[in-house]
Amino acid sequence: PQERLAAILGGHEQLLACEDLVLRARLDLDAGRPREAALQARIALEALLAEVDPEAGGEALRELEGERAAVAQAANAALDGDPDAELAAAVERAVGRMETALRRRVLKRSTAG
Numbered sequence: 001p002q003e004r005l006a007a008i009l010g011g012h013e014q015l016l017a018c019e020d021l022v023l024r025a026r027l028d029l030d031a032g033r034p035r036e037a038a039l040q041a042r043i044a045l046e047a048l049l050a051e052v053d054p055e056a057g058g059e060a061l062r063e064l065e066g067e068r069a070a071v072a073q074a075a076n077a078a079l080d081g082d083p084d085a086e087l088a089a090a091v092e093r094a095v096g097r098m099e100t101a102l103r104r105r106v107l108k109r110s111t112a113g
Helices: 002-009 017-030 034-051 054-078 085-112
Strands: none
Touching: 017 034, 017 085, 034 054, 034 085, 054 085
16 A cells, blocks of 8 residues: 555556545445435446456456446435435445455556556
């Protein structure tokens, strides 16, 4: 993690938009803000699927394609208030898989370089 931070700060590696968005979604989940987490997770998921090479994200990235509908449904419900328990659980699961996909991407890059 320290080497990656140094590479980002030194301009040798770029931080993806989805990395920041996933972090925000995790912070909202951890702070007990399911509504905000659902909204962040939706845009984080779309950004992640657009930015991360499917090969680098591994199985977690492929599983996220199947989470798209539930995360979108949770985000739509969040426009009216907190999503129900089932949708909140789907957001939690999707954020975990996004974190896994991003970790695999970083690991794959560090072992390839």
